[in-house]
Amino acid sequence: MQRFVVALLAAVDAAIAAAVGLALILAPATLLWVFGFGAQADWSALWAATTSVWQLGHLVPLDVTLPPIYLTASGIDEAAASFSLSLAPLALAALTAGLAARMGVRASRSEAWGSGLIGGIVVFTALAAGIALTGANPLAAAPTWLAIALPALVFAIPATLAAVVTEWREADVGLIARGRDGLEGRIGESGLAAVSETTRGVGIVVTGFVGAGAALLTVALVARGPQVVALSQAGNADVLGASVIALGQLAYLPTLVVWAASFIAGPGFAVGAATTVAPAGTQVGVLPPVPLLGVIPESTTSWLLLLALVPVALGALAGWMVRSRLVADHPRAIADGWGLRAVIAGSIAVLSGGAAALLAQLAGGSIGPGALAQVGPVPGAVGLAVGVEVLIGAAILLALPSGRERGDDADADEWGVWEPEPSGESETPTTDAAADTAPVDDAPRVEPPEPPEPPESPEPPESPDQTDTQPLFPHPRRGGGSPLD
Template structure:
């Protein structure tokens, strides 16, 4: 496909991703304006708030400074009137990342992934700069460079990942093919190693996300009464309850990451000097956010068995990689490629840990003043535990001796040699003169 056409399509993808994200942030505010404020407020005043929500959803921290006309009637301490909000609603982040991944993959399929990724990145930078220039206000401020760079990274990194995934599979007549040539020269199983590591890492992270979502659903079901009680204690009308619900949905992926941290072992914080983990739960006075009612009041030693889930995810990744190696080695002579299997095991562990650290980093931050300045999982401990647990599971399947059910790499050659020898014996028998019959 023509490079100019690829660039235009990628630019359109980026514009659409930004537009949908801004509409998703603006729509609830519009409903709030219609049913809550009516003609007493200007609709144009919603745009700065929508822009700030979009920026927060793309990992841009907000510096909140509440004016006296808000703090004095509510009795808020002036020291608590200025604080940061950096805990991102990952639903917006996830939408942009998925959209960007698909855009990068399409550009790679068209054979011009570099042009496509760069085109999308430039458009997002321009859009983020436009949002920054038109959403200034005295209540929520942002650092200008963060407001431009962070949304661009949220789009560009997944787009690059999708492009490289497709380019590795289909080729690109460029950098990716050059890397494959180098690996092909080494021979053996090495050309498949990067793909196996990427596939295994995707399996581990996908399994952890699924397990986290399941744990969150179970917690909501088991402690639904506490969540409803917090909704009722807020004493909000139907409009307020709808706002609460939309906010919870926007932060749903964030809570899933918290559940992953609980499963892996390190747990997460809901404030300074607090922890929620299988080992123990220590929390102080929590804000009346309904979803926090799902937090366990105490822990049990049986919850430590949840750590077997990351081990199982690593074992599944190891089984898939080992099966692929066995299929690729069918018909090849020589021993199994132990060096390649070790590299795949370590690669899955390292990248799974890095992915967990990235998830923890984007799912942690500040949601208010004082003790609320630190919530979410710590990236370092989560990365270490996920790496170790997934490495154990992957090593069990990848580094174990060959089982009876697996074909030996040398078997096909041996069978072929035996068939040739048998055919030669039969031919000699037929050529041997037979004794006369009386």
């Protein structure tokens, strides 16, 4: 019964995750149709357009084919009538991934996290299949298996990672807890702590990497605000059109954050074939008339190469955090284990570089024919740059000698190895000294007073009956709790 309830709640969470993404697309599309064309909404066309945008937001590449009547009216060359659209608005994928991670944490804090994961993933996959089958769009087609598999992975991977991490950190029983205990038996408690702290260090670096990209994008928007406004005014869009453009740019805002982070790392990004936007130099041609692209500078200065120190600082911060926690909990392991320090630094660098390469891969793609088929950062270059820079910072902090290695007595207590030397004289009187001070037989003997009896400790008050406060499903974790929390 409990497994069924957990699976049912997870299925509801999965359905909400899919519905929220669709609603954020369908609502403005309906308003655009009604107020822009002055007619009742054509729900079949609206649904097809909504499903195409939803699939693109979940990393599904679309094969766009423009109709001949549109080519004639707009004067577009027939060679550009068909192209691939794969640059994803990562805001939709981030929303789904966040809701999936929330579901994974809730499932893990129950006694049936496996059932919760299965129920949620199966329901979201079924919804993705229904969306792909009912929203076929001849103008923006996608392979059916990709339209089902990629959204399902966007939901399943964060949900599984969140559930496994929560089980690893909190559970005392279960499959993940047994695996954790078995790993601890193989590599020891200090080795297990090193694994956990390495994961924490990678999280610090990746979070700081994305945060630095967001900060740089904010500065660029403020500094080049007039260019952005000029591009917006050049479009001559009415209020409704400007609103649609603004919503589209908001959907692509996380994508631009990754571009800015790649710029900080050094390799930069491209906005078309044979173009480069990097601190070492910028070479761009004619940009698409998108207002948000006005933040791209026409030229750069060599001083911007100092931005590469940001990943180095993030690696140093991660190394310092890991070293501090290991020093506090396992001083001997971190003091004596030069090999352990090297492994930790290398692991943080490799995993951080891999995460940066993955973000770069998700933030790249195609937005049109010809030169616009290559847009975004190069994953391999970004991952390598971030890995090397983080390795430098983490290695510096983890390689610093400890007080024990320097031979400083002041820092010896930091490692928990300082012990006071025994004194040559004892403070308690010896037997001979006691005999010398004993009273003579002629002196009256004074009996010492008897020590008073210790007072009786009061009995603890009776604890109230707590049977009514027990959870419906007692959980084996620390602190108990209900699986439905």
